[in-house]
Amino acid sequence: MPWYEDEKTKTYYFKVNYKEGGKYKQILRRGFRTKKEVKAAMAEVEDQVNKGTFINPSKTPYKVFIEDWLDDKNSSVKPQTLVNYEKLFQNHILPMRENSRGKTVGLGDIEVGWITMRDIQDLYNHLFESKSLSDENIQKCHTLIKASLKQAKKEKMIADNPAEDVDRPTARKKEMQVWTIEEAHQFLKVAAADPLYIVFLLALTTGMRQGEILGLRWKDFDKNTRIISITQILDHKGKNFEVGAKTISGVRPIRLDKDTADTLIRHRTKSREKQMEFADVFEDRDLVVCTRTGGPVSPRNVNRSFDRIVAKINRELQDKRDKGIQVGRDLKKIRFHDLRHTHVTFLIKNRETPQAIAERLGWSDTRMIDNYAHIRPDIQEDVAEAFGQAFYSNGS
Template identity: 30%
Template sequence: MSRLGPLLRVYGTTRKDALAKLTEKIAASKRGVPIPSAQGSVSAYLTYWLEAVAVHQLRENTHTRYTACVNQYLVPGLGKKKLAKLTAKDVRTWLKQLRTTCQCCARRIDAGRDQPRCCAAGACCSKRLSPLTLAYIHSVLKSALEHAVREEEITRNVARNVRTGTPRPRRFEPLTADEARQFLAAVRKNRLFALYELALRTGLRKGELLGLQWEDLGLQTGTASIRRTLQRTQTGGLTALPTKTRASERRIALPSECIYSFQEHREVQEGEREAAAEEWRDNGLVFSTPAGEPIDPVNLNRSFRALLDRAGLRRIRFHDLRHSTATLLLEQGVELVVIKELLGHAHIGVTATVYAHVRLRLQRDAIDLLGHTLRDTAETANQLDASDDAPSCALPVR
């Protein structure tokens, strides 16, 4: 076998397994992807991992985010180090530097502005990465090194030995019950009223709503099958993809109000089909443009903000409609496992973590209610004791 650059070794539990790994690396080399080795740099391995491994395992948008993370943070910080010599101390020192360094300075953001207002102007704005961003960067490194361990390029994943702490979950502002009613009343005449009502009553994700097709609906049985999600990708534009996880592919019960809204919406869509005539693009989508084409998620966000302003409500994200559904259900006493199945979370722990603040508030309300009950009982007992001590002349006996 001819040598490909440095000496290439692969390992496997069987000869067939080792041969498969060798074939994969040779094919990657022919595509111009650097062959990783224990003596190679972290940068070379990350390039190989992104272009030969992660690209086949991740969604396109996720792979794009991983690539941006590698190019912006991992390669500049750790890229020159040898993969085999990377230590937990290196990772810990690098993360600390990311945590304490102004990103305007580190990434030369200010130098590219027309009017510098940070480092180039002599006044650092101290723009730091959020704990969530740091945790994400750390997780990308762990994923890459974990694959290196599986391929026996390194013996251990040193990134797993570094603790970054658990970041606080992203704060959200769900609608209250009064605000939800006000919102539904304000969008009643909108052509996409059925979409907004379904979002608020079932908590479906934006992509799941936009990817819903008429064949997915069972209006007679009152159910909907969630099978796909509509997303914009760099290569395919608006594309229908499988659901986020296996748990996200689910069947949900439709509220009676939504069934009636769907019937009205279908009549409106039929009218738009007739008006568009030959320009109609039949995609089978429940929610489409007046020409039958998929709705761009960005345009839906823009329309949603305009509706909130028109209704006199505070601005929230479209995704907060999903949080509003879960919050209102919890406040009505619905069990957490039912909400988990409705939202399509992979594990109930995700539901419990995201809505921990709601459960804490419900606990406090329950404790206050119990305290009120106990306090009333004690006061009643005191009143009874006082009546027992009353003089005999207080109540005449006949």
């Protein structure tokens, strides 16, 4: 019998002998939980040996292989993207640790040729259970693992890619937080006195990403046509500018409404006055949003200012309640990025076409619209009323 049971571990293993280059060699595989698994694996190896397609699995630890794989990515992905890849590997994919049942999970110490579907699935299960990553980032882990092992197969380190047969983790839908038009104006009214007001206004009226706004230059704005061109972005750390946008489709023109364009022009006048005030230390980088010395504004500072203004609004509302004054409910706490989602809901409410929305937001296609179907139930109410008026008025 070419397969055996290990009495100590209660698992099964097999041996396959073959001849290569005039020398006899042996393939040994261990760790199978059932007779069915060991038989199937042995049959597959024997078939590969007979066809001459057998590849001896690499003994290189996955964490060592990934160092080279990430180095290779230097020339094909943006710096910030590479940083995100490295974080996912170092913090979540490679570390070996115990899950809630005491089983070791993680891929770093496993040899590339010995990574199994079970190893990968156990990692995903742990990430979901521990809630150490969002569902979307767990999906990114799957994409990275699958892509890296695809390269390992190309380099003949493995015969098959085990990640190919692991189902892509499902991203559970979360309720998207957005503001109504009334809430947006409530915020802008208080934010008007803030130095970063133009950042918040552009986010709400254009749907631009934070990095796109902070990377915007005056030469990218044509005041005659009221068109902004997205040609560079500021990275998440607020230190480096990247040519282009987050995606290829993100490089796009965005037309401003007249009120927003006028506000932007007034902002330029004020910026020039500030520039003159700090002329001795100011370095002109042509940035629409900049520090007093002309440098880029940190995304972290934008987020802090945003949260501070929301907190101020709600604090003032509570002060009025304490005085017995009737006021509305608190302004909903959302993230800065949710201003982009808010803009999309305004466009949907305004009956803009999916194609027009996708082009304005810099999406590669219109499927992203599906994520907003549940946000504004009042849209369905409007549709129903419009249909009813048209249908019954024509029938009378």
